[in-house]
Amino acid sequence: MRQFSATVVSNISLCRDLYRIDFAWDARAVGPAPGQFFTVRVSDSTVPLLRRPFAVSGYASDTRTASAIYQRRGRGTDLLAARQAGERLDVIGPLGNTFPPPKNSQRCFLAAGGIGLGPVLYLARHLVRDGRDISLVFGARTSAGVPAAGTFDGLSPAVCTDDGSQGFPGSAIDYLNTLEPGTFQDTVLYACGPMAMLKEYHAIAATHQCPCYVSIEQVMACGVGACMGCAIRVTTEATYARVCTDGPVFDSGVIVWT
Amino acid sequence: MRQFSATVVSNISLCRDLYRIDFAWDARAVGPAPGQFFTVRVSDSTVPLLRRPFAVSGYASDTRTASAIYQRRGRGTDLLAARQAGERLDVIGPLGNTFPPPKNSQRCFLAAGGIGLGPVLYLARHLVRDGRDISLVFGARTSAGVPAAGTFDGLSPAVCTDDGSQGFPGSAIDYLNTLEPGTFQDTVLYACGPMAMLKEYHAIAATHQCPCYVSIEQVMACGVGACMGCAIRVTTEATYARVCTDGPVFDSGVIVWT
Amino acid sequence: MDLTVTIGNGKLPNPVGVASGTFGYGSEYESLIELSKLGAIYSKAVTLEPRPGNDAPRLVETPSGMLNSIGLANVGVERFLTDKMPFLARQACAVVCNVAGSGEDDYLRVVERLETHPDIFGYEINVSCPNVKHGGLALGTDPVLVERLVRRVRGLTRRPVIVKLTPNVTDITVVARAAENGGGDAISCINSLVGMVIDVGARRPVLPAGCGGLSGPAIRPVGVALTYRVSRAVSIPVIGIGGIMSADDALQYLLAGASAVQIGCATFVDPSIPGRVLSGIADYMTREQIACVQDIRGLLQ
């Protein structure tokens, strides 16, 4: 990991709720892999104080351009959305672990909800480039949370909306439950989204006895494993794991789901 | 006084160190008079927390446009300088007292240092409109602190710079000391600028036994007389006066100069 | 919707008041705020004699807060009654007099004088002022002194007696219980924290007095924590204070156990805040179907 001052390449709105920022990744830093994240100091004021973490949603190693898909949720992401091309961004990355690759024969089922889109999209592109057979499902509350088709470049996700305003009417979980049980044979599940959704994926995976990797969010202070602030409960002897360094990707079987 | 949401008409740089902001004064508020000030909430964040006070540097009663001349000094004025035409400004005004008018026969000598320019300029225009005979002196550290001649519209101040880079070489006080003593006969002095400068004007006025009114700055919290925070030492029985409501204009003889 | 707050034998029309020292004597904000919408105006501290206050500067901004060193600058109880009360008495909202002094007798004599005025709702006893006899520490750091003072004030009045605590103590619940035992009708929680800012260029504290009182959003987590503790230690109402800028902030205090709140330096920042806090609380009650503002206290899980 490195701390660097990155130049913003572009920062655009993808749909009402989502934005994408592209910036130049530092040449001396390792390129980010699917599952990894970075933190940004969004303001030089003391409000907001803490850096904000975002998952990498794509990385072009030729141009060294990294991107993230984010939602405006509060002051930090408001300030991020105000950054314009050419401006600077104080970035630390790459942080965290990566999605484990599927076994040779395994098919990959990828599921993203809301702001979980970024890391799942990056993983999807990565797997497709490796010639893997993937299925992608993306769930949002309403069509306002669904970016234009171009965002998925070439991938064709099953889009679900809770209010039925676009694609499958219902959650991504509801959608999965409509699929034939055979779908999950020799399959590995990858998911990122709200905790409640991840818990359901874990349950589905357990039912079908397929491995399931989830990318978790937790409020962070340091992002590098030093403060013990981003703990989540795990089933191992350690009791707690740090999302920033032991994760953000975990085998769903290790998490204590509450 | 009223609190209102004003539209910024323009916000421009006058020289390296000074800016001028023009904004629409609320129709239901009394128009500001020379000497008065207003406060602005520069951010909806809690940093900076307190409103920032600025003297009115001009007011066009026909268009109800008020202006202030300000210096970028810290975060508050940085944020003010970033406001663009059409944006909103949370204003409370008019606040404080006004410069007392000169007696009939009196000539007026007006002196401004640095950010003291605004209120003095407004007073000068006001007096000229009333057909008064005025002299105006403006002192800055260097030519970077001297706005273009157009700022003084029609008035021709004696410009002084400490480093001699423009106009009279030396402070405005040095300049005054080059004038013939007769200059101050039947004259009233009006001054705004750093405390050290005001103290010297007071001394000059005392020597020449002419009245002297100074506009004082003090850190403020409420700006309306409620918090007792903006106190300055005075010679009256009250011991302290509030700059925001008893001032900002004081007879220099009332101030305890330290 | 019932927004009233009962304190002793009195009733405040709503839970949102403006804190002592931040609202002068009311008239200063008359043209900016509808005073009749306020639950209560807590006056600037009233002392026996007029006090000029501390040397300038008296204020300095800090990250998300401010330090003040006003030094109880006030007109004294006599001029308060003659010059300030007539305006306050005309207002629809409750007027609570914040009372301060350097010794016990000062407090008592001020209350005695204020008892002569018919339009005072009650007293807020400010035990946070540095006390000479008590080694410069605030009287409010000693539960024995607090209990005795409150008991003696209690003996002078049937009006609500509110005791305003300092947060600068090891265990605020001990002092809160002392105030309750002395006969106090409510606790105001909290006054400002001790703080200092040094002007590095000038090599001296910005405030000539050295330390000042820290208030504003920076201290809100401290105020909420101490309100939570105090409201569990006493059975009289608690009035939450410290860094409230919005209805959500006020609701944190009410959920923590407060029966009412006071807005302090937020009024400086935006005089519309007290009004918006009240309407925001009312909106919350509508949305969450809460009939009585006093029920919010019981909702914390």
Place this chain on the structure above:
Amino acid sequence: MDLTVTIGNGKLPNPVGVASGTFGYGSEYESLIELSKLGAIYSKAVTLEPRPGNDAPRLVETPSGMLNSIGLANVGVERFLTDKMPFLARQACAVVCNVAGSGEDDYLRVVERLETHPDIFGYEINVSCPNVKHGGLALGTDPVLVERLVRRVRGLTRRPVIVKLTPNVTDITVVARAAENGGGDAISCINSLVGMVIDVGARRPVLPAGCGGLSGPAIRPVGVALTYRVSRAVSIPVIGIGGIMSADDALQYLLAGASAVQIGCATFVDPSIPGRVLSGIADYMTREQIACVQDIRGLLQ
């Protein structure tokens, strides 16, 4: 230019350290910070047994600050020695072990074990942890307990013993003097303030533990004020802590009376801050022609 700081029989290379709990065991920041430039690394609290820490979430941001409720999560003294010390021992900077426990014996046994390692500079005794025997209040609120604990630690080691005080007390100078009387070599001032944030939507405190520790720029005025007081009450060095984000902030502490400083959550915000604070202090000394960092203390008017 002399940047060294003498503490007991030890000497720190410069006055800028990184605070306990905000820098893990050093290795976490290895790729972001030149550790050799640090005056000292104060380790995460070390306890006798490993501790898993508190339930999640453990953090919440506040205006210009943050609350934490980590709960002394740490690997315990044995694994600290085997897993963490080898890395720390390789670093050029001083390693100070922050020691915590639920009772006096815990502290002593941790220090005894740490004495076996040759590369520890000294100990920072964290008396701010809630103490079961002491009614849940921190041991550090009782000067008698503090003096006894420090005296017993003193008996175990010739290394520098630093006592880290809690600000949540009525009179911090009393506790500071107790630490000095017990044989402490320095005072760390301050640990975090008590605070709480309530999630209004969920109607419960954000932190499952209820209260947490407030740190960051919001508390800087409190840290400076207490450093000013403590450094006038004791003759041992004081290490100023709380909200330092820049060289100017650190200079406030040094002018207030501190001999050294620690950077806490500012490192989270920008890992380059400790380095920039040190170079900023050096620049100030050059500009103001101050030869010895220890002389800054005497410059306050």
